[in-house]
Amino acid sequence: MTMKAKYQSVLDLGESLNIQNGSVTEENGVLKVKGTANTPYEKNILWDKIKEIGGESPSDILANITVADESVYHRHTVKSGETLGKIAKHYYGNAAKYQDIFKANSDILKNPDLIHPDQELIIPNL
Known part of the structure; x- marks a missing residue:
């Protein structure tokens, strides 16, 4: 091989x-x-x-x-049925880190419980 x-x-x-x-x-x-x-x-x-x-x-x-881009950990496009907790669990292994994602996206998110499909979220470096 x-x-x-x-x-x-x-x-x-x-x-x-x-x-x-x-x-x-x-x-x-x-x-x-x-x-x-x-x-x-x-x-x-x-x-x-x-x-x-x-x-x-x-x-x-x-x-x-x-x-190419060290300023963020990743950029994530929200899919139907996702929550910030699920997204945090995927990237960080810890759903409680959703608050870090919420803070990094406070310009487009006003409530951590309200995200919508096709929104592009910054996943910050921790």
């Missing part, structure tokens, strides 16, 4: 995240991946996928993933 085949799900994820300036090469059994993620969240999920396949410190892949 080539390293590219081994890490194909990482490459597919990068494509679905629209990673910019991407390049992939394989040299001496090591996959070299480079690109720019939109946000720190996207960079983190790429690294999580790499570790899922290669372990905590994989030696068969070198990834140089930079981030």
Whole structure:
């Protein structure tokens, strides 16, 4: 199995995240991946996928993933049925962090219980 085949799900994820300036090469059994993620969240999920396949410190892949926008953790488009608590649980693992998302979006949100589909929310760096 080539390293590219081994890490194909990482490459597919990068494509679905629209990673910019991407390049992939394989040299001496090591996959070299480079690109720019939109946000720190996207960079983190790429690294999580790499570790899922290669372990905590994989030696068969070198990834140089930079981030285009460090000012926010992510930008989230609200889907039907979501709450700030569910969104906070997804990004931070803690529903109580909804208050941080509410504060970061106080220009468009007046009540943490009232969010609407298609609103774009800033998920702040904590």
